[in-house]
Amino acid sequence: MIAEEIKRLKEERNAVILAHYYVDSQVQAMADYVGDSFYLAKVASKTDKETIVFCGVRFMGESAKMLNPDRCVLLPDETADCPMAHMASEEQIARLRAQTEDLAVVCYINSSAKLKSLSDVCVTSSNAVRIVGALPNKNILFIPDANLGAYVQERFPEKNFYFSGGYCPVHAVLLPQDILTEKKAHPQAKFLVHPEARGEVCALADFIGSTSEIIEYAQKSDAESFILGTEPGVLYELENRCPGKTFYPVTPVCEDMKRITPEKLLSCLRDGKYEVKLDAALCERAERPLERMLELAR
Ligand code: 13P
Ligand code: SF4
Numbered sequence: 001m002i003a004e005e006i007k008r009l010k011e012e013r014n015a016v017i018l019a020h021y022y023v024d025s026q027v028q029a030m031a032d033y034v035g036d037s038f039y040l041a042k043v044a045s046k047t048d049k050e051t052i053v054f055c056g057v058r059f060m061g062e063s064a065k066m067l068n069p070d071r072c073v074l075l076p077d078e079t080a081d082c083p084m085a086h087m088a089s090e091e092q093i094a095r096l097r098a099q100t101e102d103l104a105v106v107c108y109i110n111s112s113a114k115l116k117s118l119s120d121v122c123v124t125s126s127n128a129v130r131i132v133g134a135l136p137n138k139n140i141l142f143i144p145d146a147n148l149g150a151y152v153q154e155r156f157p158e159k160n161f162y163f164s165g166g167y168c169p170v171h172a173v174l175l176p177q178d179i180l181t182e183k184k185a186h187p188q189a190k191f192l193v194h195p196e197a198r199g200e201v202c203a204l205a206d207f208i209g210s211t212s213e214i215i216e217y218a219q220k221s222d223a224e225s226f227i228l229g230t231e232p233g234v235l236y237e238l239e240n241r242c243p244g245k246t247f248y249p250v251t252p253v254c255e256d257m258k259r260i261t262p263e264k265l266l267s268c269l270r271d272g273k274y275e276v277k278l279d280a281a282l283c284e285r286a287e288r289p290l291e292r293m294l295e296l297a298r
Contacts, residue, residue, distance in 0.1 A: 002262050006030050009269035015051035015074075017265070018043060018064070021211045022233035022257035023055045027265055031055060034237065036212040037109050038124040038297070044068060045294060053268060055260045057082045058276075062113050065276040066287040076264035078274035080256045085112045087166025088143035093118045096141050096162055104137035107289060108145045110168070113278055115143060117285035122293040125195050126210035128152050132159075134296045147172060151195040151202060170231055170254045171196035179204045182227045182250055189248060192217060193229030197251075201229065218242050233257060 007030075010017060018040050019031035028034045033043045037060065044052055044064035051072045054061040058081045065073040093105055093115075107119035108128070116122060123131045125148060132140060132152050140159055142149030144166030153161040174197050183191065183204070190206040192214045202208050207217045211234050218226050218238055225246040228234070232249040239247075268274070278286075 002266055003030055006262070006266055006269060009266070010053075013051045013269060013272075014049055015053050015269065016043075016047050016049040017053045017055065018060075019055035019260075020057075020060060020233075020257065021215075021237055022231040022254050023260045024258060024262070025233070025236035026262050027055050027260050028233075028236050030262065030265065036124065036126055036210045038126045038210070039212060040064075041067065041109065041124070041290065042294065047071075053265070054276075055265060056080070057085075057256050059085045059110055059112065061276045062278060062286075063109060063116075063290060065278055066113070066116070066283050066290055069278075069280070069283050069287070072272070073276040074268050074272065075274045075276060076261075076268040077259040080259040082110050082168075082256060084108075084110050084144055084166050084168050085115070086144070088115055088164030090114070090118060092164050093141065093143070100139050100141075100162075102137050103139040103141060104135050105141045105143065106132060106135070106149075107143050108148055109290075109293075111144055113282055113286045116289055117282055119143070119289045120292070121296065122289045123152075124210065124293075126213055127293065127297045128195075129155050131293060131296045132156060145196060147198055147202075148195045150199050151208065168196040170252055171229070172198055174198065174201045174229060174251060176200045176204060178250055179227065179229070182248060186225055186227060186248055188223070189225040189227045189246075190221060190223045191227040191229060194231075194251075197229055205229065215241060218245065218247075231257065 017031040045067040061075045105119040141162045143164040146163040193205040228249040
């Protein structure tokens with residue numbers, strides 16, 4: 001019933017529904033496109049629909065708006081925000097820019113519009129290594145996720161890295177001891193982890209990747225069981241794509257992603273709320289690093 005009403009309103013508004021793998025499974029089931037941050041940014045940059053409904057946290061809706069300033073972008077819950085998106089400051093960036101020659105400010109897409117506007121290029125977890133590798137700069141300020149930044153840094157010993165010290169409060173709670181306990185309980189299971197986890201936890205992994213990469217790895221792998229070091233919303237896609245395989249989630253849920261419910265999706269489409277509004281000049285400045293990411297990732 002609610003699914004039918006959502007479909008009807010979506011057509012009436014000429015809208016497309018995008019959802020991240022971390023949102024509620026019922027919401028994922030109603031979306032036109034479900035994926036990781038990079039995939040969803042690409043879909044948002046190409047859509048011809050009048051309205052984009054983004055089932056995810058605020059920075060995702062803002063990125064869709066930057067890539068489509070003339071379209072209406074709606075968020076089912078305007079309070080769904082990623083805490084890490086704010087974990088860098090204008091002062092940190094300005095200070096390092098003033099002190100350091102040949103510096104590129106690399107901004108994880110999980111960031112506020114303001115932070116993007118002060119950066120040279122954006123990255124997501126699935127393209128960060130490729131994009132940093134394509135930059136000619138010797139010095140890199142990686143904001144806001146220091147864990148993803150350290151994961152990238154390991155691959156480029158010839159570059160100097162600086163960090164703003166941010167972290168994902170969901171992935172960073174995992175400690176090596178949690179994984180060792182889980183591995184002891186399930187010795188055959190492969191450990192798959194997102195690079196937002198701590199370096200000591202990533203060091204115990206059989207595979208490190210974005211949500212999409214984790215799903216693809218599990219699907220292709222000959223292994224039958226997996227310890228899952230990312231938000232358990234991915235289980236919906238994993239169970240669809242990997243029947244018969246077993247997953248042991250160890251990461252807590254992201255409360256912000258879980259704010260998106262089918263009821264809120266329905267009222268968002270019915271009432272046209274909550275529209276993402278960005279100052280035009282800020283939107284233009286923040287779009288440049290996103291476009292550069294899309295170009296470099298091609
Ligand atoms: P990806 O889906 O790009 O791996 O990102 C994970 C995440 O934390 C999104 O908020
Ligand atoms: Fe932000 Fe972490 Fe939630 Fe992703 S999982 S939205 S990085 S708090």
